[in-house]
Amino acid sequence: MRCIAVFDIGKTNKKLFLFNQQYDIVWETSTQFAETVDEDGEACEDVDRLTSWIRQTMQDVLTKPEFDVQALNVSTYGASLVCVDGQGQAVGPLYNYLKAYPAELSKQFYDSYGPEEPISVATASPALGSLNSGLALYRIRYRQPDLFDKTRYALHLPQYVSSLFTGQFYSDLTSIGCHTMLWNFGQQQYHDWVKAEQLDQKLAPLFPGNAVIDTVVCGKSMKVGVGLHDSSAALIPYLASFNEPFVLISTGTWCISLNPFNTQPLTAEELQYDCLCYLNYQGQAVKASRLFAGYEHEQQVQRLATHFGVPLDTYKHVPYDPSLIDELPTRPVQPVPDPLTTKQPAVLVQSAFTRRELSDFETYEQAYHQLVHDIVAQQLISTELVLHRSPVKRLFVDGGFSKNPIYMALLASAFPQLDVSAASVAQATALGAALAIHDSWNSLPLPDNLVQLRPVSASIGKTV
Template identity: 50%
Template sequence: MNPIPVIAVFDVGKTNKKLFLFDESYNIVFERSARFNEVTDEDGFACENLDALKKSVFDSLNEVKRLKQFRLEAVNFSAYGASFVYLDEDGNTIAPLYNYLKPYPEVLKKQFYDTYGDEATIAFETASPSLGSLNSGLQLYRIKYEQPELFKRIKYALHLPQYLSYLVSGRPFSDCTSIGCHTALWDFNKNDYHNWVKKEGLTKILAPIAPSNGVVEPKTEGELYQVGIGLHDSSAALIPYLASFNMPFVLLSTGTWAISLNPFDSSPLTVEELDQDCLNYIQYRGKPVKASRLFSGHEFDVGIKAIAEKYGEDVIKYRNIPYSTETPKEEDVAAYYDLVHEIIGMQKKATELVLRNTPVRRIFVDGGFSKNSVFMHLLAKAFPDVEVYAASMAQATALGTALSIHYSWNTAPIPTDLINLKYYSAIQPAIY
């Protein structure tokens, strides 16, 4: 039996670290998942265990090579953004992977904006709301002024997806999907690093920018597979939709955050949009993606826990409540409907921010809320002039990461059935 050609994708989240093997039809034929205990930085703040992550990448790759039923053709990586790995002249890590949730010093923040312009101006130019450590460029700024000796030792600062690629290829790169992700590094009008980045001398430690669909050879001699550059996870999750649909759409990607992504709107962000937590991503083809964020998954989890406690129910009850056009008779179910109505009200405002003045007539919902019947029906009612679909596929981020380098390893055409859609009609009568 001939071995199956596969691509290996490492999908590194804050909690779960996953490995998938996709065949040429993008079926998952092998998977592994791991979790690592966090370590702490010099201030005692929790951060990623880089040593464990590095060991896991090499151990997993070696395991794949031992599987005789597969032939490894390519490897690619996706990971969360807003995090840098710092390498010295010899390619060794010389600092923790600082947590993007770590509070940013107010004194340093004031120094930055006093020097380079007010928060609104910088946010407008970089399409990045002022988010402290979530603006990864400000992490570099912090090291330069708080740890100057460390800064002098940095040869390259690589975003996490590109560090993972570097482990296998030995080649340092930057990538537009990581740079263009609320980093405050990129001037979207000039399509170049922002002036502050150049004045602070940061460009010398930012690796050359490579195409997101680019591949290089592995650093180990004799290996025949291709190595991708790596992608920011939110941008990767958009790729299956861009590969499958030509008509304009908005993707509502739901989890802890609900992120509305419009890859068909390249207009500059307005001050109003920035004030309402909108930002721009750069998709893997280099074009801007207008996005809005809402903490709705978190709000939903908190809400159903409160309802369950109040009415003495198990939270599991509220995971699969069916949609009904009739007013709920049970008080706790009515409270649940009130919660979803409230979330839909906020979601309508957030999604409308990226819908206005665009030709979009479709919303695709993936993630947790796509499986919630009440949410989906009420969302369809909130957008009566737009077709609303629940979208499902296996591991959208990992699949998009594989698709980004399709033509470098896969001789088969991209399948047309990557995504399953379920239509929700706005014609249903309202519950209230």
């Protein structure tokens, strides 16, 4: 069976999939392993163990006679650099992107190249410390000069994994262009500060995300992609399936609204509302906004379960009832306290539900409708930021909230001008990485069932 192999490396789960020419998953394996620590004793990815697992797993799959692996690509989590020497050996830790960033080093950077707002606008990158991988490399330069000197290339994680098979070192726009503070979106090149610090000399040459390298892997000739950032990869099945403009709300711990059809430059105000842009594999900007709604939902259903004395998963069995929305208490909530740890406007920091008195609600069902109503009120603001002045007619929702009938019905009501659908894609990030290099290995046309849609009617609150 002709197929493509895709490594999908998450923070927790490390996976390898085989897709056939119809993009059905025909084989898969996954693993998890414990983190190690960096020189400061902080938890980080065990790059040596990850490397060994990747090499061994690929070697094992190539011994299976029922599969003819024609191509290989990679999707991984972002904001993470692997420093390698001239032979491609990792020479330092794979630092955690949540590692605290030294305040004095941040001050040094912005004193030299700031102020913060113009550089964030130019690079479409909110100031996020270690989550800005450009600043992570800046930290290595000034705090670990020995490691910096040993480094031939600082590779983003997808390109590091690809290099394990190709022996070649490249950068990719989906990683370089995602809140790294490296890329000047207006000039379509590295920002001036990157060149002033000579960090561009530590960044490998750019390579197209839809191109391949002819490689021999364990004696088998195949086409190998350079790898993609997972957020960009997950959008590819939708771009491959739909020609008309759309917005995708990808829901999980974060609810991320993605608009590949918003060409307006990012503004300082949008940055304040946790908007950013990233580059897709074709070099086009995708405007995105983030909302911590999945996390808040998780916290509040625990609060509801305790108050009403019901099982934690009771919310899963609550159908949408429009009459309950009409009966919600009208008592105003307490004002939001000024957030101390973020510049994000308070309305998006937490929903109104966090300040509601649960004694105002007669039943669990009524309270849960209020919770989802308050989350959707935030979602309306967050998604409108990326919808603004773009020709979008369709709104897709995937992930956990796509299965929530109350959320979907209220969302459809909040966006009456859009066709709202719940969407599902099996292993979207891995599938996207496979589709990116489709033309290099697969002579069949793309199938028309990559994305499953369930249109939603706001009036009845059900998929139709």
